Every structure is written in structure tokens, then in C-alpha cells.
Amino acid sequence: MPAQPHVLTSTPEWQTLGELRERLETVVMKDLFRDDPGRAKRYFIQGAGLSLDFSKNRITDGVLDALLALADRCSLADRRDALLRGDHVNVTEDRPALHTALRNPGNDSILVNGQDVVAEVQRTLARMETLVSGVLDQSRTGYTGKPFTDVVSIGIGGSYLGPKLVGEALQPYAQGGLRCHYVANIDGTEICETLRQANPETTLFLIQSKSFRTQETLENSKVARSWFLKQAQDSEAISRHFMAVTANVPAAQDFGIDPDNVFPMWDWVGGRYSLWSAIGLPIALTVGMDNFRELLAGAHAMDQHFQDAPARENLPVIMAMLGIWYNNFWGAETHAILPYDHYLRSLPDHLQQLDMESNGKSVTQSGEALGWQSGPVIWGGVGANGQHAYHQLIHQGTRLIPADFIIPLTTHNPVANHHADLFANCLSQSRAMMAGKSLDEATAELRAEGMPEAEVARLAPHKVIPGNKPSNTLTMAKVTPHSVGALIALYEHRTFVQGVIWDVDSFDQWGVELGKQLGKGILPRLLGEDTGQQASDSSTDQLIALFRSAGGA
Numbered sequence: 001m002p003a004q005p006h007v008l009t010s011t012p013e014w015q016t017l018g019e020l021r022e023r024l025e026t027v028v029m030k031d032l033f034r035d036d037p038g039r040a041k042r043y044f045i046q047g048a049g050l051s052l053d054f055s056k057n058r059i060t061d062g063v064l065d066a067l068l069a070l071a072d073r074c075s076l077a078d079r080r081d082a083l084l085r086g087d088h089v090n091v092t093e094d095r096p097a098l099h100t101a102l103r104n105p106g107n108d109s110i111l112v113n114g115q116d117v118v119a120e121v122q123r124t125l126a127r128m129e130t131l132v133s134g135v136l137d138q139s140r141t142g143y144t145g146k147p148f149t150d151v152v153s154i155g156i157g158g159s160y161l162g163p164k165l166v167g168e169a170l171q172p173y174a175q176g177g178l179r180c181h182y183v184a185n186i187d188g189t190e191i192c193e194t195l196r197q198a199n200p201e202t203t204l205f206l207i208q209s210k211s212f213r214t215q216e217t218l219e220n221s222k223v224a225r226s227w228f229l230k231q232a233q234d235s236e237a238i239s240r241h242f243m244a245v246t247a248n249v250p251a252a253q254d255f256g257i258d259p260d261n262v263f264p265m266w267d268w269v270g271g272r273y274s275l276w277s278a279i280g281l282p283i284a285l286t287v288g289m290d291n292f293r294e295l296l297a298g299a300h301a302m303d304q305h306f307q308d309a310p311a312r313e314n315l316p317v318i319m320a321m322l323g324i325w326y327n328n329f330w331g332a333e334t335h336a337i338l339p340y341d342h343y344l345r346s347l348p349d350h351l352q353q354l355d356m357e358s359n360g361k362s363v364t365q366s367g368e369a370l371g372w373q374s375g376p377v378i379w380g381g382v383g384a385n386g387q388h389a390y391h392q393l394i395h396q397g398t399r400l401i402p403a404d405f406i407i408p409l410t411t412h413n414p415v416a417n418h419h420a421d422l423f424a425n426c427l428s429q430s431r432a433m434m435a436g437k438s439l440d441e442a443t444a445e446l447r448a449e450g451m452p453e454a455e456v457a458r459l460a461p462h463k464v465i466p467g468n469k470p471s472n473t474l475t476m477a478k479v480t481p482h483s484v485g486a487l488i489a490l491y492e493h494r495t496f497v498q499g500v501i502w503d504v505d506s507f508d509q510w511g512v513e514l515g516k517q518l519g520k521g522i523l524p525r526l527l528g529e530d531t532g533q534q535a536s537d538s539s540t541d542q543l544i545a546l547f548r549s550a551g552g553a
């Protein structure tokens, strides 16, 4: 993909946005709502079953036009088409990023290095179907003939976060009662606590690693294999209990996985975009293949919306450009993801990797230092819990924190007035962020309580909520396989659009490599092996000595 033929900050569109930012300094959203009864309706769009109210943003039609003009200047439509048709948009690794092909039900072939990606995807889905139906109908059993009760998915990063999020999100669709556990960290506690809950005779292990080189996953898998063999006492039994999803088939075979039990991954799928591939097996084993296909259909519907909807009505484009507005013109350093739904509790974790690993970059596609900010810190948590914790800083802290509120209109678990209460909480937060509370209002409230005037004057400033804090509200009819697919694909495309504007490679992640390299030198020293390793720095040396003096190994 060629580099942008411009310096972003020198474009007329960027200059216009800078001027608009100055003009909006004193504009208050509350006044915009008061003066324009049609505002909410005008800034409300829908696609793939999701609705976005983006009226509580510091924008005018002029700002929106200018943001979309910037997207045009960055050739967004061409870059989107290049992504979808399989051009090598991952420039540093010289390969496509074809996660959209994983959820494309069409039969038109897409060739990557002479290989028909679409046929590969269909073949893999059929193999997944065979495994899933065999496990769920109990025709496929463990080595003693007992049906499976537990699945342990071992993987980290993109081979963990997406499946965990969706597996939790689709609990209402669970079939077969399999318990799915996820082990990611190289922390003995995680694997040991998981294995304590499992029975080797009835546990299926999925080793999820695109590279099959990831230390955490390999070490945890070895522990799982030893634990299993200790009871099974027969290495032949491994083939009934261990599966792998990987692009590195020889390494999986070396580990002892039967080639028939290896599901493919491909170079043209990035780890953080891989839940739609066989990496999604824990999801399919939880909810069955029909629901897994519905998940893919939801994501595909969002792909089509992204491709076809005009920019002004395009959910990923609008959300991405609003993010650019706050990140690059208002100095926002973070972006909060606030799902008001227990099933979506791991969404912030997944989006953290998706967005921060994709757009946490400092050079352009052609390797020049960026002259502008790239991806923000993504964080968040489930509402209303956050309201009793970090929302204080959102409302009254000194930083500007744009937020996405995400909430289904109906619940799988109607009980008392809970869902209306939850919805009221969500709306009250976005309204409080937008409207705030003025000094006059705070003063009047305190006076109404009958407080002495001196106390009123002392307390009122502490009760002021500045307001004018931006947020989006995303809704869906219900948390379903389709809506969850659409939601995740929406954020994938939002991330892509921002990467286009910033001119970064959103599909590599070189920054995570250095720690891995250094770890290889540090480990032998922690274990007291004399490797002739040079000392690193006095801090690292001191901490190594501390670990060894405590007998930490």
C-alpha cells in the first residue's frame, strides 16, 4: 500500500478542523440541544442491526463535513476497497488482512499467493462443524468413552481475548452444557486453578496459537499435557483430547498433536482479528455451529454496511472520525468503552488489544516519524459498576474522556425492573456528561436543603459538574450472535479507518517483540544458570538478585 501522498497536518482539511476546534472552544452541547430540536435525530444512524446516537458530541454539521472531508483526503474509500479485496494492506509484513473473508458467505474466490482463501475458509468451517457436532452430540468422547464436560482453551492475545469475549457474550445460547475455561497468562496459578476444576477423562484441550511459538501458550500446553498423561498413562490418548489451531502445523505436530486435529490459521489473518476463524472454536463448542455462523453473519452485515453506506451514515466511519476529532484536535488521551451489559463485560479487554496493538504506532507506513498523535489509550468496564468508581474522574476530572456507551434494548434476563434501571443508569451518565451541573444549579440545590449561606458558598464549587463531555450511545435490540458479530466488526473497521487517517500499519505489532527477546536473556539468570549473560542495567540486575535471594524459581 503506498504511503499517503501528503503530510496530514498540512492538508487544508486538517487546517479547517483546527480552526473549527478554536471556534468550538466556547460552544456548549447543552445549548446546541436547546437551539436545535432536530439534533438528536440528525445525529442518529443505523447499520447491521446497531443504532448509534452520536448527538452528544462537540460537533456541528460543519465539523462533521470537515471530518469527512479529511477522510476523503486520506482516500478512505480506496483504502477500504483495498482492504476488502485483499491487497497487501499490512505493508511491513507484505500481506493482506482478510478477516472479512472469514465471514463472507459468498463463493467468489479471493486468491492469496495462488490459494483460494474462500475455499479454505469453507473447508475449515466444515471441519469445525464435524468436531463441534461430534462433541455436542457426544459421539466424540474422551479416551475412556465418557462425553466431554470441559474445554480448556490455551492461548493469549488475539488467540484468547476474542473467543473469551464472545463465549461469555453468547452464554444465553449455550448448548450441551460444556464448561469452557481460558488459560492465557504464564502464571502457574491460572493453569493450576483451571486444571483443578477439570477431569482428564472428560476435558478437551484447544491449543490456540497462530505462530505456535508463543512462550505462554507453549509452556501452559506442556503443563496441560503432563497433567493429562499423568492420569491417562497413554500418549495415544492425546489424539482424542488435544487439538490445535495454528498456521505452524509442523510445530503442532512436534508437540504431539495429531495432524487431523490441527485446524488451520493463515498469514492473512491477524491474531486480533482471528476470532472468526477456527480460533473461534471455543465459541462454537459453547453455542454450536449455527450460532457461530450467525456471529459471522452479523460481522458480514457490518462489513457490507462499511462498504456500502455513505460516509455520513457509516457507523465505523463516523465513530472513527469522532475519535480523530477528540484525539487530534482536543488532546483526548484515552477513550472509554462502557458496555452496560454483563454479557459484554470483556469487550473493553478485547478492544484494548484490537485498537492499541493496531494503532499504537509512531511511524507512518513509509517509516517516517508521525507528526501527530496516533491511537489513544483504550480502557473501560461494565456499567453501572464504573459509575461507583472511575466515572467520578470522567465527570469532574481535568481530562477529556470521550466514551462509548453500549447497551441492548432488551435483556435475556428480565427480573424486577433491572433492565429499565440499567438503561436509566446508562442514559443518566451520558446526560450528566453532556449537561453537567452549573454553579447556579449547585447553589440552588444546596439552598433548597436549607444550608447556611456560608456553607453553600463553600460547598457549591465542589458540586459543579462541568459537562460538555462527549459520548456515543450504541444500542442493539438484544445481545445475540448477530449483534455481537456486528458490534465487534464495527470496532475492527473503526480501528482500520483511524489507521488510514494516521497513515500507520494497523496490522503489524513489532512493539511487542522486544520484551520477548529480552525475556530470553533474563530467564536463565533467574534460574541461576551460568550463561555468561552480561549484566543488563542496575535496576534489572537488582531485581534479578532479589528474586533469587527469595528462592522465587
Ligand SMILES: O=P(O)(O)OC[C@H]1O[C@H](O)[C@H](O)[C@@H](O)[C@@H]1O
Pocket (backbone or CB within 6 Å): 156, 157, 158, 159, 208, 209, 210, 211, 212, 213, 214, 217, 271, 272, 357, 509, 512
Ligand atoms: O496466536 P499466537 O501466535 O500465539 O500469538 C498470540 C499473540 O501474541 C503476540 O505477541 C501478539 O502480540 C498478538 O497479536 C498475538 O495475538
